[in-house]
Amino acid sequence: MKNEFALAFNEVLEEKQLPKDVILKAIESAMVSAYRKSVNASTAQLVEAVVDPDTGKVTISAEKEVVDEVQDDRTEVVLDVAQQYDPEAELGSMVVVESTPKDFGRVAAQTARQVIQQRIRDAERLSQLNHYQKQLGEIISGVIQAINSQGLTIGLEMRAEGTMLKKDMIPGERFRIHDRIRCLVSEIKDTPRGPQILLSRTHRDFLRRLLENEVPEIFHGVVEIRSISREPGERAKVAVAATQSGIDPVGACVGIRGVRIQAIVRELHDEKIDVIEWNQDPAAFIAKAISPARVVGVYLNNDQMSGKTATVVVPEDQLSLAIGRDGQNARLAAKLTSWRIDIKSVSEAAADALYRLQNNPDLAELAEEEKENYDTIETLLTRKAEGRPLNPEDYDKLSGLIDRVESFLSTYGKEEEEAEVTVSDDELRLREELPEELTTIRILESDLNSNLADILNEAGFNTIADLSVGLKLHPDDILKLQGIGPKAMADIALVVDSCLQKYAPAKPEIEVDLAAEEPDTVLDVETVEEAAALVEEVIQIEEKMAEEPVIEETLTKKEPVEEVIEEEISFEEIFTLKPELLDPMNINHDSEDESDESLSTAEKAKKKKRKHQTIEYDPDADLVIKHKKHKRGGGGEWDWEL
Numbered sequence: 001m002k003n004e005f006a007l008a009f010n011e012v013l014e015e016k017q018l019p020k021d022v023i024l025k026a027i028e029s030a031m032v033s034a035y036r037k038s039v040n041a042s043t044a045q046l047v048e049a050v051v052d053p054d055t056g057k058v059t060i061s062a063e064k065e066v067v068d069e070v071q072d073d074r075t076e077v078v079l080d081v082a083q084q085y086d087p088e089a090e091l092g093s094m095v096v097v098e099s100t101p102k103d104f105g106r107v108a109a110q111t112a113r114q115v116i117q118q119r120i121r122d123a124e125r126l127s128q129l130n131h132y133q134k135q136l137g138e139i140i141s142g143v144i145q146a147i148n149s150q151g152l153t154i155g156l157e158m159r160a161e162g163t164m165l166k167k168d169m170i171p172g173e174r175f176r177i178h179d180r181i182r183c184l185v186s187e188i189k190d191t192p193r194g195p196q197i198l199l200s201r202t203h204r205d206f207l208r209r210l211l212e213n214e215v216p217e218i219f220h221g222v223v224e225i226r227s228i229s230r231e232p233g234e235r236a237k238v239a240v241a242a243t244q245s246g247i248d249p250v251g252a253c254v255g256i257r258g259v260r261i262q263a264i265v266r267e268l269h270d271e272k273i274d275v276i277e278w279n280q281d282p283a284a285f286i287a288k289a290i291s292p293a294r295v296v297g298v299y300l301n302n303d304q305m306s307g308k309t310a311t312v313v314v315p316e317d318q319l320s321l322a323i324g325r326d327g328q329n330a331r332l333a334a335k336l337t338s339w340r341i342d343i344k345s346v347s348e349a350a351a352d353a354l355y356r357l358q359n360n361p362d363l364a365e366l367a368e369e370e371k372e373n374y375d376t377i378e379t380l381l382t383r384k385a386e387g388r389p390l391n392p393e394d395y396d397k398l399s400g401l402i403d404r405v406e407s408f409l410s411t412y413g414k415e416e417e418e419a420e421v422t423v424s425d426d427e428l429r430l431r432e433e434l435p436e437e438l439t440t441i442r443i444l445e446s447d448l449n450s451n452l453a454d455i456l457n458e459a460g461f462n463t464i465a466d467l468s469v470g471l472k473l474h475p476d477d478i479l480k481l482q483g484i485g486p487k488a489m490a491d492i493a494l495v496v497d498s499c500l501q502k503y504a505p506a507k508p509e510i511e512v513d514l515a516a517e518e519p520d521t522v523l524d525v526e527t528v529e530e531a532a533a534l535v536e537e538v539i540q541i542e543e544k545m546a547e548e549p550v551i552e553e554t555l556t557k558k559e560p561v562e563e564v565i566e567e568e569i570s571f572e573e574i575f576t577l578k579p580e581l582l583d584p585m586n587i588n589h590d591s592e593d594e595s596d597e598s599l600s601t602a603e604k605a606k607k608k609k610r611k612h613q614t615i616e617y618d619p620d621a622d623l624v625i626k627h628k629k630h631k632r633g634g635g636g637e638w639d640w641e642l
Contacts (some may be wrong), residue, residue, distance in 0.1 A: 010614060018123055020053070022203035026119035027051050035060050039074055046096065066091050068480040074099075122599060129158045129195040134189050137211045140199075141182045144175050154181060160197060160588070168200035170233040171271045183268065184209060202232035207273075210264045217252040224249075226278040227444060229335035233271055233347040235324075237289065237332045241278040250275050262367050282339065286310050290532065293322035296399055299406035300339075305459040309340045313349045315395070324558060335444065335454060338462050347384045350377060350398040355404040370401070377401055430469050438465040447495050456484050456492075468496050 012023055031049035046054040066089050089095045106478045124231055142162060143583045144152035151165040152175065164183060167187050175181065176270050184206040187417035188359045189196040200206060208225055211339040217223040223240055228235035240249040253275045261273055274292075279285040283298040314322045320342050323330050344352070357367045399484060441464040443453045459481055461467045470478055471493060479489055 018127060022123045024051060024053065026116055026362055027124060030116040030117055031058050031060065041074055045075065059098060060100040061096050063094055063096050063228060066093050066095055116124050125194040128158050130160055132160065132195060132197055135185045137185065137205055139182055139184055141180060144177055144179045144181060147175065147177060154199060160261065162197040162199045162472055164199040168202050171516065172233055173269050204228045204230050207236055210267060211253065214260045214263055222247055223252050227336050227442065229332045231328060234268055235272045235332060236326060237274045237276060238277040239276050239311050239335045250277050286312065286337050286339060289336050290322050293318045298402060307340060309342060310490060311342055312343045313346060314343060316345050319345045338457050340458065344396050346395055347381060349402045351381055353402050356405060373401065385532060425538055426467055426473060430472060431465065433467050434468060436504040438468065438499055439463050441499065443467060450487055450493065455481055464496060464499050530625065
């Protein structure tokens with residue numbers, strides 16, 4: 001039994017390539033299920049199984065209640081037997097005792113077979129998922145197992161299967177069953193039937209990984225790949241730069257007599273690869289990206305409305321080469337540089353420059369200087385239109401005009417841009433909050449679909465930071481782009497969120513900060529009470545002020561005068577007042593000013609208080625009438641009948 005079980009156990013380990021603990025747990029779980037089914041035990045009862053990997057012996061333990069007399073041996077056990085497993089067992093307590101049935105071995109093997117297979121299958125799928133998630137974005141090799149109309153089924157390591165769809169296959173490639181193939185792990189999906197591994201040979205990262213494998217300088221970081229644009233099976237452009245001085249990045253990638261690059265070309269089904277040296281100057285970089293065509297001049301126009309546009313002027317015989325078959329060379333150069341490229345011949349560019357000189361008011365100053373050259377340029381363009389040849393000196397004249405006009409426009413455009421273009425405060429704030437890493441992640445090198453990346457790149461979104469700001473401030477502008485709908489917007493938002501979570505800065509320790517600031521923020525009890533009292537007083541004052549305005553009252557003799565008139569003159573003093581005080585219009589102000597000097601400090605304060613009061617005596621009614629004006633500017637009157 002020992003040898004048979006050990007051999008079978010080791011065979012399963014070798015076949016499934018799973019850890020020993022995983023297989024043992026699967027067998028033990030299957031034994032528990034077999035026991036419950038064989039004795040019809042409740043799922044609420046605690047049941048444990050232990051398998052000896054050397055002998056293959058299975059021991060089942062179940063939790064039972066200690067009783068005097070057993071009525072159901074599935075859930076009850078007598079005290080004597082319970083104390084053999086737990087000396088402290090008492091009547092009514094629960095004890096885990098051995099409950100292995102006599103004929104459990106063969107019955108359990110038949111019952112647990114499906115459970116063991118299912119548990120092993122689940123563990124195998126989980127192991128495959130974890131393994132290939134680590135291989136995401138890397139090159140793996142496999143053997144073709146099936147070919148159908150949808151694509152290829154490829155057998156991989158760990159008994160896994162990968163799928164390569166038609167769109168992920170290089171056009172023109174032909175495969176046969178049992179052929180070995182290299183491809184990139186582009187996506188992993190966790191499905192109920194196991195992990196779905198999607199493979200690709202058209203992804204731009206497939207070319208990147210091939211260059212890393214073939215060029216040691218790239219693998220070790222001496223040479224860096226800045227950008228890649230590719231049309232699978234036809235042509236690709238790669239921009240490389242050296243991180244150390246004295247290194248030729250293009251020569252390192254090509255190798256001696258092109259050995260390194262030719263190995264990659266054969267792997268990609270004879271796909272042509274142009275290796276270009278990256279340059280920080282956009283004009284120089286664009287000129288190299290148009291290669292193998294020769295360039296006369298590159299003129300940049302970074303307009304906020306139309307986006308970044310570069311006008312490339314090439315000789316007449318280089319025009320078709322610069323554009324490429326079906327515009328392929330220009331299209332790849334635009335993707336590589338993230339600029340919209342407009343390619344023109346020298347004669348076409350000269351005709352456009354002459355037209356703008358004659359019709360563009362912004363070029364009026366330059367047009368005055370170039371009036372002498374109008375006739376010469378028009379003569380040369382006429383000769384070219386008639387098909388007559390031009391000598392090199394004539395082409396130099398046309399190129400000079402183009403250069404002067406484009407240089408003037410670029411200078412004028414920069415002055416306007418500096419004067420008019422302002423970045424909104426919201427955009428500045430959002431860019432400051434974003435992690436710095438997002439400004440270096442180019443759209444074309446992100447996890448976005450290649451078609452979406454190309455659309456966004458042409459619209460002026462070069463980095464993930466630009467895309468994040470655009471999603472928050474101008475989502476409608478992105479949605480209006482041709483080829484982008486709600487589903488594409490959801491994919492874009494998902495990629496941006498994943499990048500934000502990946503590079504989000506770590507949150508500071510709050511406890512430390514609070515501890516540091518605690519002495520400054522502790523309030524004394526007396527301070528709190530004083531603040532509460534002050535708040536109450538302010539509330540009462542506000543309520544009193546809200547009730548006080550525009551109230552008029554007439555006080556009769558029945559009301560005590562002391563309650564109404566506070567700090568006012570006495571009744572006897574009324575008839576001894578100066579005549580000017582009884583003046584209804586209160587015209588005589590000079591006498592008041594003169595008499596103020598002779599008054600004491602208390603009298604001055606009392607008079608100041610009566611400054612906004614006017615007293616009038618009515619001899620017919622025998623009444624003294626007091627007119628008072630509120631300090632808030634309202635016009636209220638109080639009358640006293642004395």
